[in-house]
Structure formats: C-alpha cells, structure tokens
Amino acid sequence: MAHLILLLSLVVFWRLIRKDMAERLGLSSAIWIPTFWAGILLSRPLSMWLHFGGGDDTLEGSPLDRFFYFGMILVSLVVLSRRRLLWSQIISTNWSVFLFFAYYLLSVTWAPDTFVSFKRWFKEVGNIFVALVILTEADPQQAFRAVFVRCGYVLIPLSLVFLRWFPDLGRRYLRGGGLEVIGVTMQKNSLGILVVVCGLVLIWDWFERNPSDQPKRRWMKRMIPVMLFLIGTYLLYLCDSKTSILCLLLGGGILAASRLPFLRARVGALGFLALLGVMVFFLLDWMFDIKSALLGSLGRDATFTGRTDVWRELLNLKTDPFLGTGFCSIWSDKNYLSKLPDWVGVSAHNGYLETYLDGGYAAVFFLAIMLLVTGVRINRDLAGGGNYALIRFAVFIAILLGDISESHWGRMSPLGFIFLLSAIGYAPMVRDPQPASRAVAAAEGESGSNDAQPEAFSAPGVS
Numbered sequence: 001m002a003h004l005i006l007l008l009s010l011v012v013f014w015r016l017i018r019k020d021m022a023e024r025l026g027l028s029s030a031i032w033i034p035t036f037w038a039g040i041l042l043s044r045p046l047s048m049w050l051h052f053g054g055g056d057d058t059l060e061g062s063p064l065d066r067f068f069y070f071g072m073i074l075v076s077l078v079v080l081s082r083r084r085l086l087w088s089q090i091i092s093t094n095w096s097v098f099l100f101f102a103y104y105l106l107s108v109t110w111a112p113d114t115f116v117s118f119k120r121w122f123k124e125v126g127n128i129f130v131a132l133v134i135l136t137e138a139d140p141q142q143a144f145r146a147v148f149v150r151c152g153y154v155l156i157p158l159s160l161v162f163l164r165w166f167p168d169l170g171r172r173y174l175r176g177g178g179l180e181v182i183g184v185t186m187q188k189n190s191l192g193i194l195v196v197v198c199g200l201v202l203i204w205d206w207f208e209r210n211p212s213d214q215p216k217r218r219w220m221k222r223m224i225p226v227m228l229f230l231i232g233t234y235l236l237y238l239c240d241s242k243t244s245i246l247c248l249l250l251g252g253g254i255l256a257a258s259r260l261p262f263l264r265a266r267v268g269a270l271g272f273l274a275l276l277g278v279m280v281f282f283l284l285d286w287m288f289d290i291k292s293a294l295l296g297s298l299g300r301d302a303t304f305t306g307r308t309d310v311w312r313e314l315l316n317l318k319t320d321p322f323l324g325t326g327f328c329s330i331w332s333d334k335n336y337l338s339k340l341p342d343w344v345g346v347s348a349h350n351g352y353l354e355t356y357l358d359g360g361y362a363a364v365f366f367l368a369i370m371l372l373v374t375g376v377r378i379n380r381d382l383a384g385g386g387n388y389a390l391i392r393f394a395v396f397i398a399i400l401l402g403d404i405s406e407s408h409w410g411r412m413s414p415l416g417f418i419f420l421l422s423a424i425g426y427a428p429m430v431r432d433p434q435p436a437s438r439a440v441a442a443a444e445g446e447s448g449s450n451d452a453q454p455e456a457f458s459a460p461g462v463s
Contacts, residue, residue, distance in 0.1 A: 002165035009161050016153045016224070024146050026138040030079045035147045037072050037130045041414040042151055042194045043184040066119075073126035076133050083136045084430040090132070094424050096373035100366045101125055104327045104410065107359045111326025112333050120328040124410050127417045128424070135427035141388050144421065145205040149225075152198030156232050159183025159191060163238070181239040189406055192244025195232040196398060197414050200251045202229055204391045207258060243405045250401070251394035258387055307349045307405060313340055314348055314357060324360035328410060347411075351403025358410065367409065371400070374423040381425070392422035 021027075040046055047062040091098050104121055111117035137143035162170030162183055172180050172187075185191045206225045236245050317336055319325050330336050331346045348354040355363045378396055381389040399408055399419045408416040 005165055006161060009157065013154045013158070017150050020146065020150060020153070024142050027143055027146060028137060030133055031137060031143050031146060033072055033076055033079065034130045034134050034143075035150055038147050038414060038417060039151045039155065040068070041412060041417055042197065043155055044186050066123075069123050069126060073122075073129055076126070076129040079133050080129065080136065085132060085136055086428045086430060089428045090424070093426075093428075096366075096370040097128070097420065097423055100363075100370045101128075103359060103363060103366045107324060107327045107363070109326075110323060111329040112335075113329065114326075116332065117327050117329045124328075124412060127412075127420050131417065131421040131424060132427050134421060135424060136429060140427065141208075144391075145201055145208065148198050148201035148418070149205050152202055152228055152232075155184050155194055156198060156228050156235070159185070159194070159235055160231055163235075181235070183235060183239075188239035189241050189244070191239045192236055192241025193402070193406075193413070193415050195236050196244045196247045196251070196402075197418055199229055199232045199248050200255065200391065200394055200398070201418075202232075203252055203255045204387055207255065207387055243402055247398040247401050251398050254394040254397065255387065255390050258385075258390055310344050310349055311353055313344055314353065319357055320360055322360045322362060324356065324358045324363060327358050330357050347407050349406055351399075351407045351409045351411075354407040354411065355409055370423075377425070378422070392425060395419055395422040 043049075045062065045065045046068045047064045050064070052064060101121075101124075104124075105118075108114055108117045108121055134140060134143045134147060159170065160183070163181060164170070170181070170183050172182055174180055180188050181191065182188055183191045183194070185194055202225045206222075210222060233248075236248065317330075317339055319330070319336070325333060325336070348357060352364065352367070355367050359366075375396060378389065378392050382393060395415075395418050399415050402408055402415055407413070408419070410416070
C-alpha cells in the first residue's frame, strides 16, 4: 500500500511539473541545473537518495556528492560563458559579496588542511554560479519562481508521504529516545527551512499569478499553491521549528504588503520600518526584558534550547580572534574536536558565531559589510515597488533571523543559496540570453500575464 501511494504521488508530482513547464514561457532547459541544485540543498545529499556512494563525513561528503556538485558548477560555468555575462559589472555591483568570499578564500591558506578547506570553499562559491544561471534567463523572475515552486511541488508533499507511510525515512530517533520529524531532509530544522524557502516563493508566485486586477484563474490552479502551503504549515507544526515559523510569518507578512492598501503605498518604507522595529525591540527588552517573555511564548527558554551551551563551549576553544581557524575547518580539526563534549554536533547553531570561528573578527567585519550593502540595495529597490523587491527583502529578513539559531552562511544551506540569489538580484549581459525573449514577452503581454517583462531585470545603468 505504501509503495502504491508513493508511486501515485510521483505521478502527481510529474503532472504538476509538466503543467508548470507548459505555463511558464521563455525558460530554457538550463533551468533544471539550479532546480536540481536547490532540490538537493533543500532535502538530503544525492548519495542518501540513491543509497550509493555514501560517506561518513557529513562535511566532506561522499565521492558521488562531490561529483554532483562539481558537475553542476562546471555545467553552470559553461552556460554562463555562452550567455556572455558581464562579469566585471557583476563583481563591481556585488563587490561586498565577492569581498566576503575572497576573504574566505584567503582564510583557506591558514586552515589545517588547505586542500579540504579549498574544496569546501569552491563548492560554496558554486552557489553564485548556479544562481547566475537563474538570473541570466530571458525572464529571471519567472525562473526564480519556477525553481523553488517545482521543488515545493515535490519536496513538501513528499515529506508528508515519508512521515506517514515511510517512517524510517521521514522520522529519526534522537539519542535521548525522542522522535524527530524530518520529512525529506536530515533534521527538523532543515525541514523548517525547506518550508520557509519554498513557502515564501509559493506566496510570491501566487500573488504574481493571481493579481487583484486580473480575472480569477481556474479554481484548482489557484488552490494548488494554497494546499501546498497548508501542508507546509502542518509540517512546521510537527517539526516544531520555532525559528522557521517566525521567519515564515514575517516573510509572508512582508509579501502581503503588496495586497494591503495601507502598506501598498508605503512599501518603500519597509526597510526603515524594520530598522525602527529592531530599535524599539531592543529598547523595550532593556526596559522590560520582553525577550524572555517572547521566548517563553514560543516554547523556548533563554538558552535557545541548549544552544547557548554550545556557543559557550565553542568560545572556550579560544580560536584566533582575528583570523579564525580557516574556512569550514574547525569541524574537521581533531585538536579542537577533542576539546569539545560529545553532545556538541558539527554546527555552531549560529551563523554569526560560525563566521567568527571560520575567519575571526575579520570575517565578521566582511559579513557585516555584505549585509549592510545588500540591505541598502534591497531597500532602494523597494521604493520602485513590485513583488520582486519584496521577496528579496523577505529572504533578507529570514536569513538575519535564521542565523541566530542555525548556520547558513558558508554551509551549503538552501537559505544561504536563496540569499545569494536575492542579494545579487540582477545579472547584466552583453545581449539577451535567448533571441526569443522579446517574442515571449510580447506573447505574455497579449495574454494578460502579470509576470514582469525581461527589461525589468537589467541592472541599473546597463542597456
């Protein structure tokens, strides 16, 4: 019975993807590169899906996983070379992002194992190359949505199938005997991030496909994203990932600003309002200690479910405060690992602390510069309106919050991948990636589509 349900589910997934392919015009076959890439990041390594070529080292990965990532990066570079991407403008416009990764590349030189650290750095930088495949499509926003919507079509309901009919795959038992809901991922927080990433893009796609000033689409087509979103919220409830719940609520609220009359005219002020909200929160917390009350309402305590104990043990290692240990190397350094208790896993459970451990205060400085420049760019784009600026802002807020309790920067995280995609935002090229892009845009305009046209994705100052 279980295998029959799985087979029927796969048939439904394939039909949904086929319909999605038929409705989204102008996307090349290269869009499957970031789709498979995101699908693996959102779920579990390829070797675990195939039960072949697995390895014991979760950071180093298996030979099959390394082959997959290297192959995807290589193919992405080939695609980008054919599309005549203006690398000089990409780097100059996103200098803070490339500066951050350049420092991490420099940190490889003082890592205990330089070659292993470099391989991990190269794999992380591959996120940029794969993201640029999306941004160099004839209709980048359509491509952006297609990648994560198609992943959501498969991974969100499949997580429910695993949980209900394949408990050995959809659940795992903790050391203390507790049961953890993981779906298609490796742990409950990863399942939460899957719902956040796909859920936000599903909301964005739903708004784009159902504009308030356009005739309503067929009932079933309109309800499919809604049903997926409801399944996702149910999975969030089961996995009890409080940070993911908060990220989805805030991100969804930001996207809903385009539908609320009061906020629609003030979208450009969202960045300022967010900054004002943070300042007010810290002021009230200083005066009334509202943080403890907020954590209590979320079912958490001041230790962030034991994370502060992990942070204390990692800080007690006394790593180099200015240069760190080298990119992604502390978890494979036997000297440091021997000083940590057994209950400390292979994560700092805090992206800011993880950055400090990797590259010291210098890395934290470059991270702050990247976040500041990215925030200013996105806030500037908010003034122009549109759902694209809103989804980028929602992702920006989500990763700022998400890295308080988990590590996403430099750790091959799906939230880190969509952050880089949102931070870069635009990809200037010498010419259109597809000669048919203008014809596709015209056809969509005649059909009354609300999708943005390719011209809207040119970087400022690029003709």
